[in-house]
C-alpha cells in the first residue's frame with residue numbers, strides 16, 4: 001500500500017529536521033507524499049520545495065487556536081505558502097509568543113528564579129520557543145527536579161509564572177487557511193472532552209469550514225481510529241492523518257510509521273485535494 005504523512009514539523013518550528021532533511025527522510029521511508037505542517041509558520045516550505053524529488057511535498061501549516069477556552073490545533077493542507085494575509089497573521093502571533101516568553105521570564109525572575117532567555121535558547125532546536133523549552137531550562141539550571149515539576153510549580157496553566165498566549169480563534173484560522181487555498185483539518189482530535197462535546201465541536205467547526213479530521217495519528221489505537229472515523233462519517237468530514245513527526249523532539253514518533261503501527265493510505269489524499277478552493 002502506498003502511504004503518506006500529512007503532519008510533520010521542521011526546524012522552522014520545533015522539529016529537529018530541516019525541511020530538506022524531511023524531504024530526504026520521506027524518500028528514505030518510501031512515502032508517496034508528505035506535508036510540512038510547522039506550528040504557526042509557512043517559512044520552511046520554500047526550502048522543502050526547492051529540491052527535486054519523487055515525493056509529493058504538500059504545503060501545510062498547523063495553527064494553534066481557541067475553542068471554548070481550550071487550545072485546539074487546525075492543520076491547513078495545500079495552503080499557498082506565499083499568501084500575504086495568512087503570513088501576516090501568523091507572523092503577528094509568532095511575535096506575540098516572543099513577548100509572552102519575556103513576560104514568563106519576568107514572572108520567574110520576580111519569584112527568585114534567576115533564568116534568562118539565553119538559558120532557554122540553549123534547549124531550543126527550532127525557531128519557536130515555547131513553555132517546553134523554558135521547562136527544560138528550569139531543569140538544567142536545577143530550579144526544579146523534573147520537566148513535570150516545572151509545569152506543576154511554575155508554567156502549567158494558571159500556575160504562578162503562567163502567562164496565557166494570544167491565539168487566533170478557530171473560525172479565523174479556518175478562514176485564513178481556506179482563503180489561502182488550503183483545506184482545514186482538525187489535528188489530533190482526541191481532545192480531553194466527552195464524546196458528545198467532541199462531536200458537537202466537530203459539527204460547529206464543520207459549519208465554519210472544517211473539511212477533514214486526523215483519523216490516523218501516531219498515538220491512536222485501532223479502536224481510536226475506528227471511533228474517530230465513525231464520528232467523522234456522522235458529521236460529514238473526510239479523513240486525514242499523519243505522524244506529527246518532530247525528529248528528536250519526540251523521539252518515539254517516526255515519520256510515516258508513527259509509533260510503529262501508523263500507515264496513512266495514499267487514497268485519502270485524492271479526496272483532500274478535491275476539497276481545495278471550495
Ligand code: AMP
Pocket residue numbers: 129130131132147148151152156157165
Ligand atoms: P506553549 O505553546 O508555549 O503554551 O507550550 C506548550 C508546550 O508545553 C507543549 O509542548 C506542551 O507539551 C507543553 N506543556 C503544556 N502544559 C504542560 C504540562 N502541564 N505538562 C507538561 N507539558 C506541558
Ligand code: MN
Pocket residue numbers: 009014039246
Ligand atoms: Mn510541536
Ligand code: MN
Pocket residue numbers: 062073187188
Ligand atoms: Mn498539535
Ligand code: MN
Pocket residue numbers: 007009062244
Ligand atoms: Mn503538530
